[in-house]
Amino acid sequence: MAEPKEPQQPPSPPPGPALPAAGPDDVSLLIDDRPVVVRKGTTVLQAAEQAGLLVPHYCYHAGLSIAGNCRMCLVEIEKAPKLQIGCATAAAQGMVVRTQTARVKSTREAIMEFLLINHPLDCPICDQAGECRLQQYEAAYGAGRSRFNEEKVHFPKRYDIGRNVVFDAERCIKCTRCVRFCDEVSKTHELALFDRGDHAIIGTFPGRPLDNPYSGNTVDICPVGALTWKPFRFRARVWFLRDVPSACAGCARGCSVNLATYNNRIHRITPRQNMQVNRFWICDAGRESHAPLSERPRLAGPRALAACKGGPQQEAAWEEALDRAAELLRETAKAHGSGALAGIVSARLSVEDLHLARKALSEAAGIPRLGVPPHVEGEDDHLLIRRDRTPNAKGAALAGPGAPHAGRVKEILEDVAAGRVRALVVVGEDPLGDGLIDAAALGRLDALIVIDWWKSPTAEAAHVALPSCGYGECEGVLVNFEGRAQRMRAALRPWAEAEPTWRILRELGRRFGLAGEYPTASAVFDEVAATVPAFAGLSHRALGGLGAVVKEA
């Protein structure tokens, strides 16, 4: 029943620099002799971070409550006899904090030693190796040796703790980040700490595995290799991966993400902190949204029907295929009037794609009707997921052919079935695969021109199929449901002969007299910024990593 009473006082410090003045909502303090001014309520760890000093930590995570259990962040605070945890100690006016003293350093060594005595040290076969906090901090703060000569505690390894998450209890440092995530963020409460002492183990309750729409975040925030993402396990050593900042195109939230690539493949998608959009998290569907890129059959090069109808699709050169598409449209207009032309354009495309869809298809080629199909599924949830699964509905409304509208699409497709529409351009959509129209009805068209990244049923039925870039292969801007414009970045070389959609549309448009240069996506966006008031003042560069809000009327 001890309550600690520490006798010794730290030696009084040499006089440091003077404290800066603080406003009424601020406090000023000294951290390693650096004057820092922070908002009241800021912790010492956060204050140090603001001053550019890292206080090493495992259990602290800016998006979770404070647990204070790892003890890695212990620092010296003048007048406090014991070291204090930086993550839970509020910065106070006049506080003097030291993060580099011999006492702090030897305590960090001790914490590292404690964390490693029962750790399996299986870095060579651990997916976390290369981005593991144990590795990083042992190198930076550890003593580099162990005095532990005993048998380690053994726990289950390679344990399926959830549908997509594998747990290695021996690697776990019991920081409870994963537990707090499930309690506080996903609010699904699957995880808990069980048992005690050095037998304490993270686990689930009987019959309730870790299975929620956000389970992958536990893997991201696990500072060690205890939780791993099944689809990514043993796929790539992380030091070969290159993170490209981008935005998720899975739904109208448009979470900020990193696309981790190696060998021209996305191996995983992880959240990128953006407090205006997704904070620290993404959903599991977004995380796996790169899977179709490798799972679905790609459209490798342009294809066109040799004769007008009935024959098989054949490979064609780009110029040839584009000429053929233009010719088909022109012939149909001539024979049946421009009212027999229509288009279906996707709100999953970027602002640049949609702008050129408008320019090339509506203005240049004179297609009078473009429909944008909505894609909705389920309900908006409490965290990120939007029922609107189109990432750029707002962009389509502001800069493209209009907001998604089921009725308009239905009308167009009914006209196709009735033979009133005789040429249809489909960009990034698959009405046949989505069941919006049947093959027989689609077969009545004199011209079906499809721009898409994969061999969708609609693309397979096309007279001319033009291969576009898939997700992660091109640059472009998405506007999320809250009006935040963010950049999608090209992380991969385009597959085979694929081209960015906006460039395909530019080339098609040119065949109808489209004038603009449009050399790059960023130039296309500049034209949007110059012509659409909502985008005034924006540019790819101005959007930066976190995006900017468009001005809505």
Added chain:
Amino acid sequence: MPYEPLLLRNAGKPGSETIDAYLASGGYQGLRRVLKESTPEKMVEEVKASGLRGRGGAGFATGVKWGFLPKTRDKPRYLCINADESEPGTFKDRLLIEKDPHLVLEGIILSAYAIECRTAFFYIRGEFHQGCRVFQRAVDEAYAKGFLGKNILGSGYDLDLVLYRGAGAYICGEETALLESLEGKRGLPRIKPPFPAIVGLYGCPTIINNVETLANVTLIAERGAAWYATIGRPPKNTGPKLYCLSGHVKRPGVYEAPLGVPLMELIEERAGGLLRPDRPLKAVVPGGSSMRILPASKCDVLMDFDSLVAAGSMLGSAAVIVMDAGTCMVWALLSLARFYAHESCGQCTPCREGTGWFVKILERLEAGQGRPEDVDLLTDVANKVEGNTICPFGEAIAWPVQSYVKTFREEYEEHVRRKGCPLAATATVS
């Protein structure tokens, strides 16, 4: 002058646990007087003036602790009674609960009144089956007689008391783990600050007091702070105290004496002296298993908060564990370390990992596989646990490790040299 027991005045008598016996001996008079004549503020002042210090382990001044409650009344205030008593060697609260529950209950009502609490929680160790039954009956009796419930004794003061049984973890005696457990969660100590007086049970201001502490409040209400403050070793070590004697003594048990009674008097006169005449005293743990050990040469000490700090240990729960010359100090520490390794909540790194490490090193030493560096390693690991944990459980094992090794270093080294326990043949390891 023989000492007249105050806390154990009823405990030995037949039927002492019933309300009738308690009332017959003058019980609940203090409560009547206070409800009639006093106010909560005056009651707090009275307890401050008595000098009462907590009997749960830390010896913190009770009235001062109550004074930490916020001045605002926008949230309910709670009193939690810590009856989790699980520290090895400690069994005093159990005696009070089983033998004189109304003495405790009266103190609870008085203290709840003082801190303006309307719901109190009695957190009792789950294994105290008898205590639970007895205390529940006492609570029922108190409700029936109007000492609990609405409008107590016509004073307009309401108090409800909830009996809550722990699920069997030592750590739930730590006050913030106790709160978590009461809230229905796993008993994990909270980081402090905030302290429970500000943010406690269900986020409300909460006072946690030990059973014996509250029994003392009854005495103060009965006979006044001035009288109380003369008992023991005033001004800082006042009042009667229950001492739990165990180990190698003839008559182990709970003994009452004022604070400041000489340790040797407890051992020799009250507990009947050492168990075996051929084995002299080797060491005493004066305050429960978490406290530093005193070698026989330092046992000429008074049993109170400040004297024991001066002697290098603490009064703790006043559990006096006596060890004679047949005790192996490696084995004794191993036995202790096993308890702490088992009971560490596992939350924070140094304690979770350190407690198990102690056991493994000590097991090797006992088994004759010790290495010379193990002796310093034990101390160094303990030094790294001490002061670096969420709750004082870290010290509760670090202090014994440090002090056993320091005080009996020679014995540890001998285990290494001789590849085993030099006392193995004779040790009383039961």
